[in-house]
Amino acid sequence: MTGQKLNVLVLGGTQFVGRHIVEALLARGHGVTVLTRGRTPDELPETVERLKGDRNEGTAGLAALEGRAWDACVDVSGYTPGQVRASAEALRERVRRHVFISTGSVYAEQHRHPIREDDPLLPAAAEDVTEVTGETYGPLKVTCERIVQEVFGERATILRPQIVAGPYDPTGRYTYWIDRVAAGGDFLAPGNGSDFVQVIDARDLAHFTMKVLEEDIPGVFNLAGPRLSWREFLEVAREATGSNARPVWVDEATLEAQEVGWRELPVWLPAMSEQGGLMDMSSDRAQAAGLIHSGPLTTARDTRAWSTDTPQKPFLTPEREAEVLASLARG
Known part of the structure; x- marks a missing residue:
């Protein structure tokens, strides 16, 4: 053809x-x-x-x-x-x-x-x-x-x-993080930054x-796209949105104690969890056949450009996030 x-x-x-x-x-x-x-x-x-x-x-x-x-x-x-x-x-x-x-x-x-x-x-x-x-x-x-x-x-x-x-995503999973970083301030980030994100x-x-x-x-x-550590991913989001938002890393056990999980923190899969390999999918075969990656910064920028005027599905609400962060600060 x-x-x-x-x-x-x-x-x-x-x-x-x-x-x-x-x-x-x-x-x-x-x-x-x-x-x-x-x-x-x-x-x-x-x-x-x-x-x-x-x-x-x-x-x-x-x-x-x-x-x-x-x-x-x-x-x-x-x-x-x-x-x-x-x-x-x-x-x-x-x-x-x-x-x-x-x-x-x-x-x-x-x-x-x-x-x-x-x-x-x-x-x-x-x-x-x-x-x-x-x-x-x-x-x-x-x-x-x-x-x-x-x-x-x-x-x-x-x-x-x-x-x-990317743009038009009805699930809002990836978009949540780009928008949350764009909103600025301290925000809850899962793990310690060493887990991975791959979309x-x-x-x-x-x-x-x-x-x-x-x-x-x-x-x-x-x-599958480039595999980034969570620390790298959130830095890309900061660069894409021009935000000075600061991640507050919270380990898995503490999140569980706070009853905060994947439903509130979309896309997060601890690297060594039962599904951790889903953030380590090889696209070598597709790349050999012609798959080209736009790059994480392009995806983040274009997603934010679209989401700015498009209401998104709520995950971890600002109120719940503030409650968890305040609880952690109290020790």
């Missing part, structure tokens, strides 16, 4: 990762069609063709695809085997390459350092499982990957991104996806 303009079908495509993929494809001159349920407004350009469909309804929900064909498909919204089975079977003879956006959460041994593509996966979920929870998310994606590989064979590409960061910029993910389509690249790829 190298050098030619492609017609690409994106399953999803209006939010965050899908939006960045669509924008990257359009910027390169490719044609884009998105298939969504049409329940929420989108900010995609008018040049994007919009089809309405619902994979939860099986074949009946994909009537909009009938009589159509594309050069490639990118699935950014497949979470259950039923959804992915329906679209994969419907598109088997309608696309040449199928890219499935999976997750780094498929790995069984998440304490490994580093985590590589050939490491063991979690037990696959049954195809009739439809509830997506913290416990089923990884196993469901394992099953979805296998369905895509079964249907498309060498025409399948599986991308396993780590935590994705993938959504734009880097999008451009690698486009490269896979343009060069017709098969295989399985981890997508």
